[in-house]
Amino acid sequence: MLRFDPNLRWMFTELPMLQRYGAAARAGFKGVEVAFPYEYPARQIADLLGEHGLTLVQVLTPCDWAAGERGIAALPGREADFRRSVDNAVQYAVEVGGPMVHAMAGNIPAGTDRARCRDVFLENIAYAADATGREGLTLILEPCCRARFPDYFYSRIDEGLSCIEAIGKPNVKLCFDTYHVQMEEGNLTETLRRAYPHIGHVQIGNVPGRHEPGAGEIHFPWFFGQLEALGWDRWIGCEYEPSGSTADTLQWGTPYGIGAPR
Numbered sequence: 001m002l003r004f005d006p007n008l009r010w011m012f013t014e015l016p017m018l019q020r021y022g023a024a025a026r027a028g029f030k031g032v033e034v035a036f037p038y039e040y041p042a043r044q045i046a047d048l049l050g051e052h053g054l055t056l057v058q059v060l061t062p063c064d065w066a067a068g069e070r071g072i073a074a075l076p077g078r079e080a081d082f083r084r085s086v087d088n089a090v091q092y093a094v095e096v097g098g099p100m101v102h103a104m105a106g107n108i109p110a111g112t113d114r115a116r117c118r119d120v121f122l123e124n125i126a127y128a129a130d131a132t133g134r135e136g137l138t139l140i141l142e143p144c145c146r147a148r149f150p151d152y153f154y155s156r157i158d159e160g161l162s163c164i165e166a167i168g169k170p171n172v173k174l175c176f177d178t179y180h181v182q183m184e185e186g187n188l189t190e191t192l193r194r195a196y197p198h199i200g201h202v203q204i205g206n207v208p209g210r211h212e213p214g215a216g217e218i219h220f221p222w223f224f225g226q227l228e229a230l231g232w233d234r235w236i237g238c239e240y241e242p243s244g245s246t247a248d249t250l251q252w253g254t255p256y257g258i259g260a261p262r
Contacts, residue, residue: 002224002256005031005057006238007203011246018048025052026261027250033058033099033237036065038088042095049097056099057235058140058201059092061085061128063104070144071104073128074121074153076112086128094135100201102140102175103128105153117153122166129169138200142175145184148210155184157195164198173200177239178218182207188218189226196230203239211243213252220252 006012006029012020018040024032032054037045049056062085063069072078072085082103089101103125108117125141132139141163143154154160160174176199182188192199204223206216213220227236242249247260 002228002232002236003030003234004236004238004253004256004258005029005033005055006246007033007035007240009035010241011238014245021048021052021054023246023261025054027247028253028256028258029054031055031057031235033239035060035102036062037096038062038092042092046096056096057237058100058102059089059096060102060104061089063106069106070149070152071106073103073124074105074108074117076116076120078106079120079124082124083127086124086131090131090135090137093132093137098135098137100138100140100173101128101132102142104142107149107151108153109151114153118163121153122163125163125167125172126169129167129172133169133171137171139169139172140175140201141172142177143180143184144177145180147183148180155180157181157185157191161195161198174198175201175203177203177205178223179203179205179207179210179239182218188223192223192226193230201235201237202227202232203237205240209243210240212238212240212249215243215249 006024008020012023015023037059063071072082093099093101105121129139141160143156143160144152146155164172174195181191206218250259
């Protein structure tokens with residue numbers, strides 16, 4: 001059976017952050033994603049995960065999200081900052097059970113040499129791949145659609161695959177997010193099949209509103225069937241904003257043991 005995990009930045013937001021873990025477990029989820037858990041000590045989060053029988057699936061390398069940063073991995077002049085963020089993420093990840101680490105590339109300022117940005121990105125990701133690899137962690141890269149992040153370093157799956165192939169590190173994988181792929185390039189099924197050998201994580205969000213399965217144009221039963229046919233046996237992250245309260249919008253998950261929190 002497919003395994004799903006909610007991103008607690010988007011879901012169960014009716015509750016304070018630390019209460020969202022328990023709500024996710026009561027709804028039948030066995031894992032969660034938390035982009036920036038760093039405001040809480042790793043030991044506290046590890047204990048919370050253990051209390052509720054949860055796996056932490058993915059974290060992001062730290063950046064100043066509130067100030068508008070969307071990662072810094074491709075930004076010339078920020079190499080030292082990026083490496084510190086990777087080191088912090090790896091140390092934290094080790095203490096909370098070994099989630100995947102997602103290194104976001106960043107918004108590219110107008111007039112910046114994009115070829116230079118790519119060189120910086122590849123150098124930085126090679127460093128991050130080694131740092132995560134020493135601890136047995138997977139490093140995730142994710143192109144993000146221009147509709148959401150118009151200045152982001154890369155937006156198409158082939159751009160992500162090109163970077164992964166150039167880096168050539170076995171623990172560097174692609175995050176395939178249905179929202180970003182469908183908004184940017186469509187052809188979801190064929191793109192999934194083409195990218196599948198390099199995919200390390202899948203996230204779901206519907207189009208156009210980035211809501212749950214059933215609230216948009218993507219027919220998720222078909223998509224899930226394609227994943228199963230390909231042999232997918234890893235996590236699927238729920239990277240969406242519920243169209244109503246979280247509990248009221250989980251009907252799609254019934255076949256997978258997910259429902260309103262008990």
